[in-house]
Amino acid sequence: MAIAAAESRTVYKLEQNWLVRLFDNKTFLICICLFPAAALLLVFLSYPLGLGIWLAFTDTRIGRMGYFIGFENFESLWHDRVFITAVWNTLLYTGVATVGKFALGLWLALLLNNHLPFKSLLRALILVPWIVPTVLSAIAFWWIYDPQFSIISYVLVDVLGWRDTYIDFLGQPWPARWSLIAANIWRGIPFVAISLLAGLQTISPSLYEAAMLDGANAWQRFRHVTLPMLMPILAVVLTFSVLFTFTDFQLVYAITRGGPVNATHLMATLAFQRGIPGGQLGEGAAIAVAMIPFLVMATLFSYFGLARRKWQQGEDND
Amino acid sequence: MTDQTLGQRPHLTDKESTGVIDWSSGPRRFVMLYLPLSIFVLVLLFPFYWMAITAIKPNAELLDYKNNNPFWVKSPTLENINKLLFHTDYPQWLWTTMMVAVVATALSLFASVLAAYAIQRLKFKGSQYVGLAIYLAYLVPPSILFIPLATLIFQFGLFDSPLALILTYPTFLIPFCTWLLIGYFKSIPYELEECAMIDGATRLQTLRQITLPLAMPGLISAGIFAFTLSWNEFIYALAFIQSAEKKTVPVAVLTQLVEGDVYHWGSLMAGALLGSIPVAILYSFFVDYYVASMTGAVKE
Numbered sequence: 001m002a003i004a005a006a007e008s009r010t011v012y013k014l015e016q017n018w019l020v021r022l023f024d025n026k027t028f029l030i031c032i033c034l035f036p037a038a039a040l041l042l043v044f045l046s047y048p049l050g051l052g053i054w055l056a057f058t059d060t061r062i063g064r065m066g067y068f069i070g071f072e073n074f075e076s077l078w079h080d081r082v083f084i085t086a087v088w089n090t091l092l093y094t095g096v097a098t099v100g101k102f103a104l105g106l107w108l109a110l111l112l113n114n115h116l117p118f119k120s121l122l123r124a125l126i127l128v129p130w131i132v133p134t135v136l137s138a139i140a141f142w143w144i145y146d147p148q149f150s151i152i153s154y155v156l157v158d159v160l161g162w163r164d165t166y167i168d169f170l171g172q173p174w175p176a177r178w179s180l181i182a183a184n185i186w187r188g189i190p191f192v193a194i195s196l197l198a199g200l201q202t203i204s205p206s207l208y209e210a211a212m213l214d215g216a217n218a219w220q221r222f223r224h225v226t227l228p229m230l231m232p233i234l235a236v237v238l239t240f241s242v243l244f245t246f247t248d249f250q251l252v253y254a255i256t257r258g259g260p261v262n263a264t265h266l267m268a269t270l271a272f273q274r275g276i277p278g279g280q281l282g283e284g285a286a287i288a289v290a291m292i293p294f295l296v297m298a299t300l301f302s303y304f305g306l307a308r309r310k311w312q313q314g315e316d317n318d
Numbered sequence: 319m320t321d322q323t324l325g326q327r328p329h330l331t332d333k334e335s336t337g338v339i340d341w342s343s344g345p346r347r348f349v350m351l352y353l354p355l356s357i358f359v360l361v362l363l364f365p366f367y368w369m370a371i372t373a374i375k376p377n378a379e380l381l382d383y384k385n386n387n388p389f390w391v392k393s394p395t396l397e398n399i400n401k402l403l404f405h406t407d408y409p410q411w412l413w414t415t416m417m418v419a420v421v422a423t424a425l426s427l428f429a430s431v432l433a434a435y436a437i438q439r440l441k442f443k444g445s446q447y448v449g450l451a452i453y454l455a456y457l458v459p460p461s462i463l464f465i466p467l468a469t470l471i472f473q474f475g476l477f478d479s480p481l482a483l484i485l486t487y488p489t490f491l492i493p494f495c496t497w498l499l500i501g502y503f504k505s506i507p508y509e510l511e512e513c514a515m516i517d518g519a520t521r522l523q524t525l526r527q528i529t530l531p532l533a534m535p536g537l538i539s540a541g542i543f544a545f546t547l548s549w550n551e552f553i554y555a556l557a558f559i560q561s562a563e564k565k566t567v568p569v570a571v572l573t574q575l576v577e578g579d580v581y582h583w584g585s586l587m588a589g590a591l592l593g594s595i596p597v598a599i600l601y602s603f604f605v606d607y608y609v610a611s612m613t614g615a616v617k618e
Contacts, residue, residue: 024520026440033436034448036429037492041455044467045489049458052466060469104358111355122359124605129362131601131608133550135568136590140365143372143583151368154383189362191612198613247459250552254572268461268553275465276557288462299457 053292055285062279073286083287086265090291093181093266094246100185101241102234105192112193113200123194130190138254141183145169145255173263176256180264184251192237199233200226235301243298247291267291366594373398373588380583398584399592406575407563408589415566416596418480419548422487426544427537429488430495435525437496438503439511449500456493463489464557471558482558483566487548494547495540498611502536503529539611542604546597567593 022028056073060066077083108126116122129137144151146169153166169179203226211221249268252258258265258273265273267287275284372380374394379386386392402408436442437449467486468477476482506529514524530537555566562574571589575582601608 020520023522026442026521029521030436030440030442033432033440035432037433037452037496040425040429040485040488041452041492044470044486045455045458045463048463048466048470051470052462055466055469107354108358111351111358114351116351116355120606122355123609124602125359126362127601127605127609128366128598131546131597132366132594133552133568133597135550135552135572136593137365139571139586139590140369143581143587144365144368146583149381149383149388149583151388154388158383186362186365189358194609195613243457243459247461249461250568253552253556271461271465272553272557276468281465281469285465288465291459291462295457295459295462299454 052285053289055282056289057286058282060281060285062281066282069282073283074290077283077286077290082262082265083270085262086267086270086287087290089177089264090246090266092177093184093248094242097181097184097188097245098238098242100181101188101192102238104185105189106196108189108193109196109200112197123197127190127194129187134187134250135254137187138183138251141179141186142170142255145179147171170256171260173260176260176264180252180255183255184245184248187251188241188245192241195233195237196230199230203229235304239298239301243295246294246298366591369587369591372583373591375584377584398582398588401582402575402585402588402592406585407570408592410563411565411567411570412592412596414480414564415549415568415593418483418487418566419545421484422491422548423541423544425484426488426491426495427541430492430499430540431530431533431537433492433496434499434503435529438500439508439529440521452493452496456490456497458489460490460551460553464553467554468557477558478560478564480559480564483551483555486554486558487551490551491544491547495544498540498543499533499536502533506532535607536611538604539607542600542608543611545600549597
């Protein structure tokens, strides 16, 4: 045995020409390993990010290089009612949809955290809205929200008789906004529920036993055991959710394209409309750049959320 | 912590397991647990049912709720699907989407495995900052990148080419996969690699013969995620591709199947349904990996 091992070792030694030795050099290997990822991310992520910020301060249009014009784009946006509506819509959309997703997602997670028949099938089914491409499910919502043939209107008017008229979901500003928010909540629930379920399952049952021995009722157990233990994972999921809801594009573009009359534009869809079909790259970039402060806030929140989590779990978990 | 947390929980009685609400009695358990759960499942799956049923409805039934029950089909037809497959570019769109997703996934996995290996195993000065940079890269959303990227793509002469998508998708796939794989590599004992190296294997041999086979479940879940994310991608495909026949399914369904003000709901729904099926199949095979790594990634 020992001889065989020694022999194989010498075989390896013989094979080691300069190339192999180069690949065993740690510094070289680190560079090689990081190169593909770094190259792709620098060229197609970091550089465009910088370029986007630069474009926001120019009057670039499609097919024409722009000149530096300082804050002019931002000043004109400040007086642009459509942009102000888009900012307001984005905040409303993010705020209401996040609250909805988390309330319903937490509820669903608590329900799933019980002994249920066909538990794994149930979990698989619940995740389906999350894995199906957003635009494709958005098209289904588009059809569900049809003014004449909406199935929701049909149920409310013809089956239940709760209303007299069909609802024009996407034809008026407020119904359109609520319709988009509902579709976003629908899509977000699975992710929140499954993530929080994972969090719930890490909570030791002995904590609940201890709380029950101390006479805590159901609400107190939820408030003083479940919620604090769930907080770290909640912070992470919340950050992602806020970040991606805030910069959402697909759902709105697929269902309303910002209509009726620009009433449901989010910042992302407005940036697209002005930048790509509208050709005003500078202005579009300025709208996109205006999202960055919000994103930085969300990221900092995430950072502290993660830091807090580390502190709770001890130093060794890094 | 990365996987298998779900389902490994010790068995408890109902009363203990809830921890929140006492659902001991039968009717109470029904009202508080099964009823809301069924409503959740119903609402979450209804749009797919509606999609499927619309896709096989003849137009006469589709637009006549007075004489037909809209929740059911009396005389199902394959007309819509037929129209979609043989009278539009749909097969071409499916093929493009598939190709872009597969190549972008392969490229991202390759780059991510190496990057994650470098960050997690070849510990170097500043490796945690590289890890942090990768995490931050994930937080940069495509919505703020697509305008400058469009100008870049144009300069590179990649506009209207699938290559534009293959090269830009890794910007959100690599951060995600690397992050997932760092966690996975962490769970593989380093001693195994050390043994191989003591036996004279080079680091690359170790990576190929020891680490990668052990990291297979992690690679599979990263691959599925990357594939579904590419399949789902919309804004880059919308902005960088112009020719109708080169579009990806999500974009093409939305921009090519809608003709003027007349919506052909049947074929639109068929298009949405068929476009969802590839990811749904992939997902159904690997659902446990998917759930485990999704929750693992969040908990990391």
